[in-house]
Amino acid sequence: MSSPDNAAAGQVDPDLAEPIDEDPPGSTRLLDRRSFVIRAMAAMGALMAAIVGLPVLGFASVPFFRAKTPVRFISDAIPPTLRSETWVSAGALDDFDVGEPRLVLLQRDVADGWVGGVSDVAVYVVRETDEEVVTFDIHCTHLGCPLAFASGSATFVCPCHGGSFDVQGDVTSGPPPRPMVQYETRVVDGEVQVGRIAPEA
Numbered sequence: 297m298s299s300p301d302n303a304a305a306g307q308v309d310p311d312l313a314e315p316i317d318e319d320p321p322g323s324t325r326l327l328d329r330r331s332f333v334i335r336a337m338a339a340m341g342a343l344m345a346a347i348v349g350l351p352v353l354g355f356a357s358v359p360f361f362r363a364k365t366p367v368r369f370i371s372d373a374i375p376p377t378l379r380s381e382t383w384v385s386a387g388a389l390d391d392f393d394v395g396e397p398r399l400v401l402l403q404r405d406v407a408d409g410w411v412g413g414v415s416d417v418a419v420y421v422v423r424e425t426d427e428e429v430v431t432f433d434i435h436c437t438h439l440g441c442p443l444a445f446a447s448g449s450a451t452f453v454c455p456c457h458g459g460s461f462d463v464q465g466d467v468t469s470g471p472p473p474r475p476m477v478q479y480e481t482r483v484v485d486g487e488v489q490v491g492r493i494a495p496e497a
Contacts, residue, residue: 380404380417386431386481386488392423397445397452397463399434402490419479420445420452421488422463431490432465433477443476452476 386400401416420432420443432452434442441456451468452461459470466475480491 380406381492383482383489383491386419386421386490389423389427389429389483389486389488392421392429392488394423394425395450395463396447397422397432399445418442419490421481421490427483429481429483429488430465431479431481431488433479433493435477436472437467437474437476438470438472 382405384402384404386402392398397420400419400421402419403414404417406413406415406417418434420434422430422432424430436443436454436456436459438454438457438459441454443452443454443461445451446453449460450463452463452465454460454470454472457471459472460468461472461476462468464475465478467473474496478494480494482489482491
């Protein structure tokens with residue numbers, strides 16, 4: 297029990313006092329724990345952002361540092377979605393052998409939305425007879441992979457998924473859903489000229 301002297305002095309007997317909470321609300325110790333957790337979560341968030349963001353940033357910047365030449369937004373192998381209305385020369389008719397497809401790069405004015413310019417457009421020119429010539433886009437009609445001509449089997453072969461076409465552009469095997477895309481072609485004064493993409497039959 298408290299002594300009369302202690303009671304008179306307003307002091308509490310240590311044996312009867314209630315225990316004091318070691319970490320009362322608002323204490324410096326609690327603030328330190330809370331700030332540590334917040335900082336740890338912020339650091340983890342920054343690390344995750346870096347893990348995701350840096351590869352994306354690097355991938356996006358690669359074309360600008362890969363070569364010394366300016367970045368081109370139009371590929372050397374223009375897909376048939378890019379339309380050109382002009383007629384361009386593919387060479388003299390006598391330069392093409394009957395039944396032998398020949399890969400030709402055409403200098404064409406092309407446009408895709410707001411991107412435009414002159415670019416090499418790769419096509420296969422096939423002289424079917426002495427006077428008849430057809431021109432095919434080089435891309436497979438399955439997923440757009442560039443076709444290669446196999447002279448041994450006289451077929452256009454897709455290296456991606458095994459599709460193949462004959463020299464008339466018709467599908468002979470594989471997944472392509474339709475024949476090869478053709479360009480309008482004409483012979484003027486002994487010169488083979490290639491125009492726009494021919495409408496599908």
